Amino acid sequence: xxxxxxxFCRKKFPLDVFNPFCPLCREPMVVAYxxxxxxxxxxxxxxxxxxxxxxPLASVNKKIxxxxxxxxxxxxxxxxxxxxxxxxxxKNETMNPTHSFKDRGTAVAVQKAVSLGVKKIGTVxxxxxxxxxxxxxxxxxxxxxxxxxxxxxxxxILSTGIHGAALFQVKGDYGELFRKSFxxxxxxxxxxxxxxxxxxxxxxxxxxxxxxxxLERRPPRFVFVxxxxxxxxxxxxxxxxxxxxxxxxxxxxxxxxxxxxxxxPLSRAFSEGRNRFRRVFKxxxxxHAISNPDPPAGNLALKLIREAxxxxxxxxxxxxxxxQRELAELEGILADPASATTLAALVKLSRDRKLLxxxxxxxxxxxxxxxxxxxxxxxxxxKLLKL
Ligand SMILES: Cc1ncc(COP(=O)(O)O)c(C=O)c1O
Ligand SMILES: [Zn+2]
Numbered sequence: 001x002x003x004x005x006x007x008f009c010r011k012k013f014p015l016d017v018f019n020p021f022c023p024l025c026r027e028p029m030v031v032a033y034x035x036x037x038x039x040x041x042x043x044x045x046x047x048x049x050x051x052x053x054x055x056p057l058a059s060v061n062k063k064i065x066x067x068x069x070x071x072x073x074x075x076x077x078x079x080x081x082x083x084x085x086x087x088x089x090x091k092n093e094t095m096n097p098t099h100s101f102k103d104r105g106t107a108v109a110v111q112k113a114v115s116l117g118v119k120k121i122g123t124v125x126x127x128x129x130x131x132x133x134x135x136x137x138x139x140x141x142x143x144x145x146x147x148x149x150x151x152x153x154x155x156x157i158l159s160t161g162i163h164g165a166a167l168f169q170v171k172g173d174y175g176e177l178f179r180k181s182f183x184x185x186x187x188x189x190x191x192x193x194x195x196x197x198x199x200x201x202x203x204x205x206x207x208x209x210x211x212x213x214x215l216e217r218r219p220p221r222f223v224f225v226x227x228x229x230x231x232x233x234x235x236x237x238x239x240x241x242x243x244x245x246x247x248x249x250x251x252x253x254x255x256x257x258x259x260x261x262x263x264x265p266l267s268r269a270f271s272e273g274r275n276r277f278r279r280v281f282k283x284x285x286x287x288h289a290i291s292n293p294d295p296p297a298g299n300l301a302l303k304l305i306r307e308a309x310x311x312x313x314x315x316x317x318x319x320x321x322x323x324q325r326e327l328a329e330l331e332g333i334l335a336d337p338a339s340a341t342t343l344a345a346l347v348k349l350s351r352d353r354k355l356l357x358x359x360x361x362x363x364x365x366x367x368x369x370x371x372x373x374x375x376x377x378x379x380x381x382x383k384l385l386k387l
Pocket of ligand 2: 010024025
């Protein structure tokens with residue numbers, strides 16, 4: 001029987017996909033595994049099969065996979081030259097089935113939903129998680145309900161709706177909507193696989209394993225990742241922690257979690273030395289995918305990043321757009337603004353050479369094609385050619 005654990009009070013509870021928060025601390029819980037030896041099955045094709053021993057799945061239902069994971073780890077030669085940096089690689093998560101890292105988490109959560117006989121799933125999202133959940137819901141023949149934040153981009157709404165999900169645009173406070181969704185889920189039997197769902201977080205661990213294998217069984221020195229709800233960062237830290245627990249690596253990477261300056265409750269708490277964040281009330285950034293004023297795994301991320309080693313920082317919209325342009329122009333990678341924060345932060349930190357000795361992995365979390373508003377800022381126009 002799978003159990004969930006609260007990393008604050010260390011209490012364990014039986015898995016209940018409708019109740020992923022600790023009833024005592026109100027913090028998100030993570031999957032607790034009984035002690036066992038885990039091995040990788042690298043000869044298998046699907047990423048979930050390769051690392052199934054590390055995941056909360058008794059088996060992998062191939063029919064509901066969309067081929068998530070197994071994304072390229074590409075050296076950024078021209079970026080390195082441009083900034084005189086040691087080895088910098090991008091883990092290109094835009095290559096996932098719906099063009100973001102969210103597919104890794106959705107894949108595990110939907111596998112779990114089907115194995116438990118759940119018939120309805122849902123999510124609360126600004127975009128990428130919505131499209132991902134809708135696509136996997138379609139594949140697995142589940143009724144899918146999506147709560148969008150009002151103001152989500154048309155690209156994201158349309159690329160979600162095409163999968164046949166029921167879409168709702170909800171006005172009002174995003175944090176409140178997040179909490180409400182669980183109430184509705186319990187009442188209506190909808191498994192809301194939101195940003196900090198324990199199954200989703202387990203899916204994100206696979207990125208850490210793939211980076212380790214891609215670097216010929218070594219951990220990188222640094223991992224840069226954009227942070228919003230913080231589910232992804234928590235998953236990456238847990239993934240490398242698994243590798244350490246199994247004796248595959250001896251040192252954890254140094255994690256750099258990045259927020260946009262216009263919505264940075266976690267980087268603010270980190271730089272002020274607080275272990276609890278304060279929600280923000282006004283957000284202003286082009287990086288909509290990471291604009292969460294009240295991140296549900298915020299306190300957990302602050303705790304884990306301090307324990308594992310790392311920092312949380314922020315970058316401005318101007319730095320984000322410059323990095324987005326650089327990734328596209330020099331490396332051929334069309335990253336969305338949230339992902340571009342990773343290069344923006346690296347450029348900022350690279351002024352302090354000492355900090356950046358060793359390989360750097362930038363996790364490019366999502367595609368720029370789903371964020372047209374940012375692309376428009378680059379003022380790109382074709383020249384008229386008269387024939
Ligand atoms: C492209 C992209 N990057 C990063 C994030 C942040 O991930 P998390 O909410 O798990 O911190 C999101 C979340 O929606 C996203 O869409
Ligand atoms: Zn607790």
